[in-house]
Amino acid sequence: EPEVTQTPSHQVTQMGQEVILRCVPISNHLYFYWYRQILGQKVEFLVSFYNNEISEKSEIFDDQFSVERPDGSNFTLKIRSTKLEDSAMYFCASGGQGTDTQYFGPGTRLTVL
Amino acid sequence: DQQVKQNSPSLSVQEGRISILNCDYTNSMFDYFLWYKKYPAEGPTFLISISSIKDKNEDGRFTVFLNKSAKHLSLHIVPSQPGDSAVYFCAAREISGGYNKLIFGAGTRLAVHP
Numbered sequence: 001e002p003e004v005t006q007t008p009s010h011q012v013t014q015m016g017q018e019v020i021l022r023c024v025p026i027s028n029h030l031y032f033y034w035y036r037q038i039l040g041q042k043v044e045f046l047v048s049f050y051n052n053e054i055s056e057k058s059e060i061f062d063d064q065f066s067v068e069r070p071d072g073s074n075f076t077l078k079i080r081s082t083k084l085e086d087s088a089m090y091f092c093a094s095g096g097q098g099t100d101t102q103y104f105g106p107g108t109r110l111t112v113l
Numbered sequence: 114d115q116q117v118k119q120n121s122p123s124l125s126v127q128e129g130r131i132s133i134l135n136c137d138y139t140n141s142m143f144d145y146f147l148w149y150k151k152y153p154a155e156g157p158t159f160l161i162s163i164s165s166i167k168d169k170n171e172d173g174r175f176t177v178f179l180n181k182s183a184k185h186l187s188l189h190i191v192p193s194q195p196g197d198s199a200v201y202f203c204a205a206r207e208i209s210g211g212y213n214k215l216i217f218g219a220g221t222r223l224a225v226h227p
């Protein structure tokens with residue numbers, strides 16, 4: 001069964017460093033998303049991406065964040081200068097055209113020291 | 114922002130009995146609702162969904178009921194099994210400009226005891 005994959009599973013970084021979180025969505029999906037869950041809090045929407053551009057972003061997704069689909073399979077989230085409060089689980093999700101369901105990857109735990 | 118609320122942080126049920134997980138929402142523009150199950154250190158796994166034009170959707174042991182007038186939905190699991198023990202998230206879809214994002218509740222931790 002096709003699934004969304006994410007790497008790395010755990011990323012530890014120093015405050016101020018750049019990180020790139022990687023995702024491989026389900027192959028025939030066209031809609032891509034990033035969510036995050038800070039420990040003990042809700043899963044929060046960050047950004048949606050379709051047709052090689054951001055379709056919507058939340059207030060959390062400020063200028064420090066960017067997304068890219070560098071090739072036909074990967075979807076990345078970059079945080080340019082990490083802050084302590086960026087520590088969270090980051091989930092990638094994808095959805096097929098015309099479908100209402102988003103399928104999530106296993107997540108990347110980001111720890112900013 | 115409490116657009117989707119799951120007021121019960123935890124629920125304990127005996128194996129074989131019914132589990133009922135509840136979810137309330139405030140935004141009448143939500144048109145689609147989903148339940149996800151999450152195990153520790155894993156991503157949310159899609160379980161079942163319902164469109165706002167329906168009031169019930171069933172898939173095996175899982176049934177979701179939607180009461181639009183009360184802005185309330187519930188997930189019924191019958192019979193409950195120990196493997197159902199997980200955190201269950203209710204999510205609502207908000208369509209904006211033709212694209213959709215999910216608004217999640219805080220989750221309910223279900224424990225099914227033998």
